[in-house]
């Protein structure tokens with residue numbers, strides 16, 4: 317089959333590329349290849365009863381399929397250049413924000429209308445943070461919620477399905493250059509195109525590395541974020557989450573001057589497993605529908621590590637720590653903060669007696685046997701710092717799940733059009749190492765689509 321544009325990966329990056337291309341030129345022949353399932357067939361087997369924890373399916377329904385890693389996410393679209401990626405370094409700060417606002421408009425058009433846009437502008441919380449040596453980053457955040465995010469994806473798919481050829485459960489195994497374009501190969505089938513957009517996210521990071529090696533595209537190692545997911549009664553953070561929903565707060569530790577930051581805050585949410593290439597880590601999300609709310613709020617506390625010489629594999633370092641937790645706990649480990657401070661493991665009995673009821677069935681254990689001392693010390697310091705603006709954070713019953721690891725893809729060398737040195741081959745979204753959020757990944761998709769439309 318011959319296409320004008322082939323998109324590999326149907327996450328937010330790929331979807332927004334397809335959307336913009338279709339709307340910019342209805343005569344284009346576009347195909348999207350996705351190794352996972354269509355949205356309605358994506359089903360994680362964990363039901364909390366028969367299947368309590370991750371069974372490592374060959375294709376993870378949480379990470380793969382239409383909607384990508386974002387499909388069952390909390391649907392928090394942060395409109396900011398302060399976190400979520402470095403797209404602005406390629407396309408400029410103003411354009412990056414404009415594109416994130418455009419993505420927001422599309423999300424509202426396809427079902428997100430009525431959801432709330434939160435903002436850090438004019439908040440007194442910023443001052444309170446400063447007073448306690450904490451730093452609140454500026455952002456607007458649209459919270460679609462896991463339920464509404466699903467509806468938006470469903471509606472966008474219905475809009476696109478007759479205009480784009482979608483190939484689900486089709487893993488692209490290689491991309492080769494041809495005269496005037498590319499050949500995209502899946503098993504024994506080959507498809508050709510003039511322009512190819514690769515948007516394979518974090519789950520496609522290893523494959524992306526192979527493509528770059530084969531095509532002689534330079535890459536740079538990226539950082540890895542390691543930490544824990546904190547779960548506590550929603551009341552403890554309600555003054556922040558009611559006003560801001562998500563607050564990204566950064567703290568510089570006194571002991572090592574490392575930066576620890578809050579990440580992915582889910583008021584009244586649930587803690588979940590995440591499977592990246594067979595390694596089980598922890599994440600969280602929450603629903604827009606109040607009927608699905610829990611009594612708890614969860615968020616991550618993360619520390620970044622970036623290795624360059626002689627060891628370059630930051631992700632490998634993060635993976636090893638996650639593997640260790642999987643080895644000791646059979647998956648994710650949960651520990652009460654009070655147990656961690658007293659140097660003892662949590663066990664079933666102590667967790668059962670805790671006033672905070674865990675929303676994820678994780679194995680009670682000891683995170684100090686898994687997380688390197690320097691990182692764990694930083695997290696403990698941050699918990700005490702947060703306790704000053706949200707008293708109760710450092711309570712004994714606060715639950716810590718580990719490990720949470722944010723893997724970043726290596727940075728692919730791209731020009732200002734997000735194009736590789738192989739003309740016509742674009743790399744967008746989290747797979748490029750440039751973005752690591754729904755809004756930035758989606759915006760990068762729109763940006764490249766507009767560039768291709770201009771070129772055509």
Ligand SMILES: Cc1cc2nc3c(=O)[nH]c(=O)nc-3n(C[C@H](O)[C@H](O)[C@H](O)COP(=O)(O)OP(=O)(O)OC[C@H]3O[C@@H](n4cnc5c(N)ncnc54)[C@H](O)[C@@H]3O)c2cc1C
Nearest residue numbers: 325327328329351380384385389488517520745746753754
């Ligand atoms: C549980 C969870 C919650 C999250 N919550 C938020 C949030 O609230 N806000 C936020 O900003 N971000 C959140 N994120 C991160 C966000 O989902 C990602 O930043 C975003 O999805 C990146 O989009 P993408 O299109 O670049 O990649 P992805 O969404 O990862 O999509 C890539 C797609 O490519 C497919 N693919 C990979 N390799 C191949 C191949 N060889 N052939 C064919 N297809 C392939 C994958 O199956 C996948 O569907 C969350 C992530 C998770 C896992």
